[in-house]
Amino acid sequence: MSQQTRNQIIRAAEVLFARKGYAATSVREITEAAGVNIAAVNYHFGSKENLLIEILDRVVSPVNAERLKLLDELEAQDTPSVEDVLSAFLFPDLRILDELRRRDPELPRFVSRMYSEGSEFMSRVKGHQFGEIQDRFLAAFGNVLPHLNREEIEWRLHCVVGIVLYLFAGVDVPGVGSLAGPDPERTLTRLLNVSSPMMSAPLPVRED
Amino acid sequence: MSQQTRNQIIRAAEVLFARKGYAATSVREITEAAGVNIAAVNYHFGSKENLLIEILDRVVSPVNAERLKLLDELEAQDTPSVEDVLSAFLFPDLRILDELRRRDPELPRFVSRMYSEGSEFMSRVKGHQFGEIQDRFLAAFGNVLPHLNREEIEWRLHCVVGIVLYLFAGVDVPGVGSLAGPDPERTLTRLLNVSSPMMSAPLPVRED
DNA sequence: ATCCGAATCAAACATATGTTTTAAACAAAC
């Protein structure tokens, strides 16, 4: 079966994209690392760009699906707390972060890179992937944070996203450990512990 | 004077690096946008990589210098608050963010890109640039947050950095405005309003 | 006016890039 070649390419490309970025990684590097022929990428994926899209999709789609499932469960039963909604938003990320890191320590950077490196077309992919997520969670946060307007909630949620992306990026300033510790449970606890007061903080008093 | 050619190259390269990333931007694009000869980059800067270093330095150094100056002033007088230290950390970023945005709306992304796109050698640059900053501010936060150990403070400060980087990255998910509004003062207010409770939050109770 | 170093230019260099091609190898079905 040729599925093996596909997977080898994907595995090699993920790590290289994470380590060097999409633009700086050549098809030759990918195929050599994967131990397959140079033409395999174009044969199996059509183009280097398609390969990127497929890789991105494979990692992002399950995460967002899990997010929506958790939120559904949350809203099905009783009235959730801020921590509950935050947890539904953050937990899938930490799960995939841990999974990626087990596969390769540098792999999580792939996610954060795609957000910075993204070109025009990558923006469309993101909009498609995260449109529903955003709507659903903004509504959910609106219910548990009635003292904040939608625009403020949106702004703060983006702060959370910023932290999460930094989590995936890891830290490469020497002498500093990563934001994400070895224990995902503990990282979630810490994340909730700081992001919850951040989301819940009262509006500043406007002095006009 | 040839200083003009240098500046034209820098200005063009900044925007292109911000828009497309370093690796995806060619020297030809830069020189064409700058209206100078193709050889000018190598003549004036030695290499494309040197050009990047110089650009990065010109934007990061003043910011960190201002940070240290504000912190010095703060520690010279009376006992500062969490907001004070946070403000000294964040204000220079917002100033440069505003300045960059005035020059070109896409320019701020340059900063965030350099953090994700960075290769091995870029890591050394960062370590050199931010080593002192980190030490000084960790100590300052340690004084105003006596209930937190150094490791926790470091972790939370990195959360703040994550938010700031997202600030510079802007948001390119369609239908969503940027984290940084048009008014830097207001952005600082909002930032302090959420990051202050985040930094000050009590430690979670460990249930062992 | 002349000279000299600095700056610009067009052209070429060597190499790396993503992709395509053509043929060979392979596996399964008949």
Added chain:
DNA sequence: GTTTGTTTAAAACATATGTTTGATTCGGAT
């Protein structure tokens, strides 16, 4: 055993890349 469709292989393709060269232009000091 032959045939059919799919996968791999080596080579070539066309182009884009960062950089260098050598001639030319320019500006200010002698």
